Amino acid sequence: MLIFWGGVVTVVVLLVRRARPGEGPAAQRPPHHDAERILTERFARGEIDEQEFTARRAALRRQE
Known part of the structure; x- marks a missing residue:
């Protein structure tokens, strides 16, 4: 009986x-996604211009 309930x-x-979405190794994003998100935020805040944004994003995508 104990083995049955344990099973x-x-x-x-x-x-x-x-059943839990968003957890476990399959749900982890590659690090470049976080880097692209940060880069996009910096561009949106005006910290970098379009030319720098485009160049850095291309460099991140080449590393894939």
């Missing part, structure tokens, strides 16, 4: 872990 709990835990 049921294990299955439930595995299903709950799999």
Whole structure:
């Protein structure tokens, strides 16, 4: 009986872990996505001009 309930709990835990979106290794974004987001924010705030934005974004995308 103990083995049965242990199996049921294990299955439930595995299903709950799999059902949560946005968690686990598959949900992690590559680091260049964060860098592009920061670059876009800097451009939007006017910290960098369009030419610098375009050049840096191209450099980030070449690294993929």
